[in-house]
Amino acid sequence: MTHKAGFVAIIGKPNVGKSTLLNKMLGEQLSVVTPKAQTTRHRIKGILNDPEYQIVFSDTPGIMQPAYKLHKKMMDAVDSTLVDADLVMLVVEIHERALSEEVAERLKNLVVPFILVINKVDLADQETLEQKVIFWKELLNPGAIIPVSATEKFNIQPLVQTIVSYLPASPAFFDKEDISDRNVRFFVTEIIREKILVNYQKEIPYSCEVVVTDYKEEPEIHRIRCEIYVDRESQKAILLGHKGEAIKKLGTDARKKIEKLVDCHIYLELTVKVRENWRDDEKQLDKFGYNEE
Ligand SMILES: Nc1nc2c(ncn2[C@@H]2O[C@H](COP(=O)(O)OP(=O)(O)OP(=O)(O)O)[C@@H](O)[C@H]2O)c(=O)[nH]1
Ligand SMILES: [Mg+2]
Numbered sequence: 001m002t003h004k005a006g007f008v009a010i011i012g013k014p015n016v017g018k019s020t021l022l023n024k025m026l027g028e029q030l031s032v033v034t035p036k037a038q039t040t041r042h043r044i045k046g047i048l049n050d051p052e053y054q055i056v057f058s059d060t061p062g063i064m065q066p067a068y069k070l071h072k073k074m075m076d077a078v079d080s081t082l083v084d085a086d087l088v089m090l091v092v093e094i095h096e097r098a099l100s101e102e103v104a105e106r107l108k109n110l111v112v113p114f115i116l117v118i119n120k121v122d123l124a125d126q127e128t129l130e131q132k133v134i135f136w137k138e139l140l141n142p143g144a145i146i147p148v149s150a151t152e153k154f155n156i157q158p159l160v161q162t163i164v165s166y167l168p169a170s171p172a173f174f175d176k177e178d179i180s181d182r183n184v185r186f187f188v189t190e191i192i193r194e195k196i197l198v199n200y201q202k203e204i205p206y207s208c209e210v211v212v213t214d215y216k217e218e219p220e221i222h223r224i225r226c227e228i229y230v231d232r233e234s235q236k237a238i239l240l241g242h243k244g245e246a247i248k249k250l251g252t253d254a255r256k257k258i259e260k261l262v263d264c265h266i267y268l269e270l271t272v273k274v275r276e277n278w279r280d281d282e283k284q285l286d287k288f289g290y291n292e293e
Helices: 018-026 069-084 101-108 126-140 156-166 184-199 233-240 242-262 282-287
Strands: 004-011 044-050 053-059 087-093 114-119 145-147 209-217 221-230 265-274
Touching: 004 018, 004 069, 004 156, 018 044, 018 053, 018 114, 018 156, 053 156, 069 101, 069 282, 087 101, 087 156, 114 126, 114 156, 126 145, 145 156, 184 209, 184 221, 184 242, 221 233, 233 242, 233 265, 242 265
Parallel strands: 004 053, 004 087, 087 114, 114 145, 221 265
Antiparallel strands: 044 053, 209 221
């Protein structure tokens, strides 16, 4: 059989389960998943390798109307992903009733085929699902409509097979051992952000950015220094918590997950710094790596 390979953009509004789906297709916890919207901030490539094909998925930030320059950069990441794609996988939730203007606009400008994935079908009955399939077919007429439940792992393999059917004949783009284009430092910052999203409420997670400033590998232990940037002084106090208890818990939660990732003991040092309005500060966003994708 001819080898197939190609790039697949995973897009959709925030919180529909794009990252969960990617992880289930890969069989790895690659991209961060939380119940909160705007969990994913960067384009993350996840590579699915098979002797007969290589699918290079790009998980992307949920599409929305930007409120900060940060969001604008996130939407740039979506758009640059669409430029490279051989196939677009638009993810909607079972109860979604319409496309947002921002999503519709991007679909309109597509020059490659797209398929529609209806996720979270575990939250509905068969009749609702059948109605949804008809609704989306009439509205968008995608190349295929695949109902799935990422969390229940329902219909994931047929989804992968459908994607493969769209890929061009091509040799692999990446080493067949690779599963991502991102390095350990990136995943360390993502794990800390995940724990911030889970441990803190309201605006706090959205006001934080995490940077690895030092990573030393010793034979028995990896020593990692990170800085967490917040928007305002008051948020720093919340992040630290009473007698530093909140940040201590954050550090412990993150350390445990990083230890699983690198399979080694970790010493994790977290420092909180204030960079006022970093989400609207071009230079700061540049330093945080938002212009590299
Ligand atoms: N019931 C149900 N929940 C799901 C399913 N797939 C994902 N979720 C949940 O939906 C929430 C959002 O999942 P994510 O994968 O982070 O969503 P996302 O689209 O990547 O979100 P952003 O990165 O914020 O755009 C999490 O709480 C998931 O557990 C599913 O098939 N069924
Ligand atoms: Mg995501």
